[in-house]
Amino acid sequence: MKTESYSYEHIGETMHVYSHSSGLKTYVIPKKGYLKKYATFGTYYGSINSEFIIPGEDSPVKVPDGIAHFLEHKLFEQKDGSIMDKFSALGARPNAYTGSNQTVYLFSCTDRFHENFQLLLDFVQNPYITDESVEKEKDIIEQEIRMYEDDPGWRSYFNLLGAFYSRNPVRIDIAGTVESIRQINREMLMKCYDTFYHPSNMVIMVVGDVDYQKVFEQVEQSIRHKESRGEIKRIFPEEPESLNKKYVEQKLAVSVPLFKMGFKDNRTGLKGAEALMQEVGVKILLEMIMGRSSSLYTRLYEEGLINNTFAFSFTNEENYAFSAFGGESPDPEKVRDIFVESMEELYRSGLDEKTFERIRKSSTGKFIRQWNSVERICDSFINAYFKGATIFDYFDVYDKITFEYVNELFSGHFNLDNLALSVIKP
Template sequence: MKRREFKHINETIYEEKMDNGLQVFLLSKPEMVKTYGIFTTNYGSIDQTFTPLGKDEEVTVPEGIAHFLEHKLFEKEDRDVFQDFTKLGASANAFTSFTKTAYLFSATSHIYENVKTLVDFVQDPYFSEESVEKEKGIISQEIRMYDDQPDWRGFFGTIGSLYHKHPVKIDIAGTVDSIQNITKDDLYTCYETFYHPSNMVLFIAGNIDAEEMMAYVRENQNNKTFPEAPEINRRFPREPVSAFKSEDAIEMAVSTPKAYVGMKEKVKDLSGEELLRSELFADMLLDYYFSTSGKYYDELYQGGLIDDSFHFETEWEREFGFTILGGDSRDPEAFLKRLKTMMHTLRKESIGDEDFARMKRKKIGEFMRALNSLEFIANQYTHYHMLGINLFDVLPVIESLKKEEMEAFIENWIQESQMTTFQVKPKQ
């Protein structure tokens, strides 16, 4: 077991790579009452085309299968795993993103039993044709529920307008039609390829003894047999740099229109710290100009173009990146026109030394406050680890950012050809 100290934030991480390839990270916080564990596989909704374990030819599986698999792992032949956690006084959950599937629990007691339950149920799949067919009805209802949510449709509508072919444009849960094609064999194919321990990370944070917990996990893994670690070959379609559409819209039963500007980020050839620095610059600039205390926010708000639903987000991943700004607007055409003008103006504006220093201080403060959350540490440490970044190195990276770097980033950041607008309009 390796012990890594991060003195600048007074944290110590214990890590070990198990013989089967599973990467385990432990953060001992004796002052905490609860313990949080998350077991994550480097496999999400975009991983649709790949070469299965032990095969020579690639396959393309139905859209939404990663999310479907997440649901099915909780159901065993004789029970529902959620009940196992409930009996142990734990709260359990799971989620699927574009790039990851994660299973988690939070508890204040029976920690070792909960860790065993978490690891064992994920590493012991059970799928039957009957249960798969039953699940299709459940997930179809979930998909229809999200299809009725204007914010969700606006989010995926914007991404769908940005991307030509990349599967990030597909809803994480798939479609009602696509999940009908999922079979038991498909689930086992995806599971055996992507749920090998070598493609997974276990992070446990909280009131634990690191030495004892690592020995416990090590023994658990040594008692199981896995095939040799596969080399996972994923394939993604070639994606143009430009946005798929310059604008698009749908009609829904909304009283107030929703409007969004989306921007396709250039992530090709970015990895590790380069990717992190770009993400930090994008986030800091969005906050500086468009947060409630931002330079442009008040003009949009006082002009009646936005309300308090206005928000922004930027996501930079291993195969894609996007930035989205928007919300409700009673004059969506005027709002989108003004917002795009503001974004293009960023390239011409100069950020003063004191403003830049203030941006960095704010980012550092947000990061340090977030470290008070076990969930934040465990989730983000896992996320960044899969991108080749250490979460606890983020602080020194923020501190090392230079204004000249940000200016160079801005020059290449906002391009009209990589932008789209999307509206959710009231039904006529």
């Protein structure tokens, strides 16, 4: 059995890796003294993958929006009933989530880890989907979609993506639409399953006080596919570099307007440590420009234009990247105008190196704090993994990132031509 181990002494964490013949990798980060064990089984398949070519075939397949998420719901059903009953009989809490790029199945437990882990390995590999259960699930998912339609934070986010992208499928809500899910049938679900749930497209991550050798043995015995498989061709429409729209607005039952604003970033497709470097770099820049210690935040706050709900993030994936920042505001357009004004000032004056050093230090501290939580470790691990890196690579990134590099990112990312604003109004 081929295994490797990596240690990061400085914060007292170790990671063990096992590579299965199918191409599946399993990672274990043992957390001594933790009672909770958290295991995830993820596939590099999310809501954006609605057009693809199955390995070994020539012609592309197109499926309805929301199918990855639909499949996530249906996988919990097994031949002998719901897998949820089996997990709850063992005292575990199973769950799953679908993102734009990934679908992740997970459970947490404090007892009988290996039995629960076996359930996870088995149910993700054994779909049991009937026409009848597909029809019933449509009602439940419709309610889920309705719930998100009323969520102003969620809506402002997807409206912003719609402002950035005219064709990239990331602009479509993860669960699809009430209309698109009505078209889904068993055959389509199975086609997606067979394409994207091959172990070579997946990863397993376990965090908790577990015996990693035993985890690896269980994986070796339970993974049915023994051989690796050819690449899945993922098809995306050609996306123009420019914005789809500069401004989008929607009315919802809210008391104060909400906004999200951000930059569409055309520097995509970075892999491995380079992708992490870009992510950390832009996040440091956002913190420098609009973090709690910035003059811009102070001004907007004191003028009553933003409040404590103000937050920012940066996302970079294979074929899209963008920053997003916002919160509640009585006048989002004024926030944008002040932001633009202060960006123009910053282009003239340049970034401050001392501020960079201070933010780098505090960001490192925040990264270390993530290691308190088994869930945070897993989420951030999976996110990094599908970019071709691991969570351990971040340490190096925080150590090595330079002011010069961040300056270079600054002129690339903060391009006012690519700034869009999405507003939810009462």
